[in-house]
Amino acid sequence: MSSSLKDVAARAGVSARTVSNVVNGSARVAAQTRQRVQEAIDELGYRPNLAARSLRAGRTGIIGLAIPELHSPYFGELAGLLVDEARRRSWTVIIEQTRGNAEFERRLLTGDSGRVMDGLIISPWALSADELTATAHTSLPIVLLGERSARGKADHVAVDSVTAADEAVSHLLGLGRRRIAAIGLQPHLRNGTAQQRAEGYRRALRRAGIPPRPEWERSVTSLHREDGARAMADLLDGDTAPDAVFAFSDELALGAMHVAHLRGVRIPEQLAVVGFDDVEDGRYSHPALTTVSPDKQQIAQRALQCLADRIYSPHNDVPAATLTIAHRLLVRGSTVPEA
Amino acid sequence: MSSSLKDVAARAGVSARTVSNVVNGSARVAAQTRQRVQEAIDELGYRPNLAARSLRAGRTGIIGLAIPELHSPYFGELAGLLVDEARRRSWTVIIEQTRGNAEFERRLLTGDSGRVMDGLIISPWALSADELTATAHTSLPIVLLGERSARGKADHVAVDSVTAADEAVSHLLGLGRRRIAAIGLQPHLRNGTAQQRAEGYRRALRRAGIPPRPEWERSVTSLHREDGARAMADLLDGDTAPDAVFAFSDELALGAMHVAHLRGVRIPEQLAVVGFDDVEDGRYSHPALTTVSPDKQQIAQRALQCLADRIYSPHNDVPAATLTIAHRLLVRGSTVPEA
């Protein structure tokens, strides 16, 4: 068995209170006493028991991070930044992979996990923000990622996907492309992201006097390369081949480029490709991928700031905030030939 | 405030004991009582407090997963599988990103984190397995990933990197390549992985009667695409250009291919490339990457099995095991032209 605070107290010949003070540096302790206690701690290899501390304090120092999958480059990068940022604030992070399971997402919010988490950062997939917050365990501070919703008790941190998509498509239009396809619609999901990007896509087309065509809007079941590849193959098999593609994620775009390569379609000459997310793969693909780059560092910082505000507010009475994260279009070889 | 077991007991008109029994299904409870208690639970929205439970049980149901970075495709995929597998065993996972920091790695092992974790799965980076286990807090069950060491109190789960590297290089030799470079040595680290792959590389060369040449062994500081790109550029600037490259990770290989493309080097005709890890990017790169594929699913399952054995063994007296994970060479377009 490992030693407890009491053991240390006994060994140092002081009371538990004093040991606690030394450990937490909470009150002034006589230098001599402090040293004696410290020695006892070292000799016994004493480590405070977090469960006991949490039980008293009502806080665990642990926050949850729920994302669809760790695997994907976008969520991987984001999770990495969030964990670093959490560490900076002395929080430990529990990872929950929802795998796009609606029931699981819902259960996380209702606090079935046994109040281990002081707060939760969740990137919804199957459910809409409203559905999520409706079932939310009221006392659990929540921050929603990549989702925008009007009302709600939770904070929202996201880029303006409509505007960003519009910019991406406008870039293609500016290059003289007219037959612009979209890959990545997800009509079966309610998380809103795909809808918003589709909306921005159509808005840009309409502004240029081009009516959106349903056969150029391709749905996918997930956002992996495989899905992008399949959609691209379908498009190339169609009556009129597109001269540009706007993919709702870099992974989809990379899958699409893969198929284009295999079919001998030259990028960007015959087909210009734009992605979304700015993951590392896109910087090293061939050609490098033009993409919408959300400020991921900012997402991580803001999300944790929101959570901190909520956790440390006495009665969880902080009004719900909606933070829009900066983004910019990075033009690379997949739309404009490299020098 | 949220309700406690006591509140439920009061409301249902029974004792705390009975409520506890209902919640855990531990003892037989009269159907009628059970129902009354269940109603009280639902009405109050009662959730057991994990901190209190842990304090009693001495277990938290949380395990730690420490990896250098979440960001990278290999560790991202592995982490995803490990989290899924942990969930299957009703464990929650805390993620620690060591970022290759030796001090941090050491601190994790000494249990400074406050005994939140019932066990730890760690993929060492800066430290060797022996250094790690030497400082280990004896009572914390530990499983080491991607590392092999003779002695030690912890379990090891890893592929046989020497053999795998040998096979990869032998594949290149079989294709008639003779000027085979290696990218990915890490003389400043002690985690052993790079050394083993270098050893396998040299062994294969020697067997073919080719003396290893130091100028064809390239060191890197990290395993990212950027490092692979830099090393490849250096190699191409050298006196004799290699006709093949064995990279110690897929990321390094992808970075190397990127540079080769930019310089107009044709793959695989002029330069054959083999990676290690079998990450998804390599399946969609252009050309697709030949690579050593470790059975990641197996790594995840075995690692958690080991941890479970150790955690549930009464006195942590399970002898340290070394499990070798299956791997196979996947031949793709980066070494053999696609049909």
Place this chain on the structure above:
DNA sequence: CTGAAAGCGCTAACAG
């Protein structure tokens, strides 16, 4: 089958 009560390790209010 259920109640009463001790105690896990720690913090903090109260006393000295």
Place this chain on the structure above:
DNA sequence: CTGTTAGCGCTTTCAG
């Protein structure tokens, strides 16, 4: 500056 002690919410031994 330090000791004593109640109690966080739960499980579990001992009675009944």
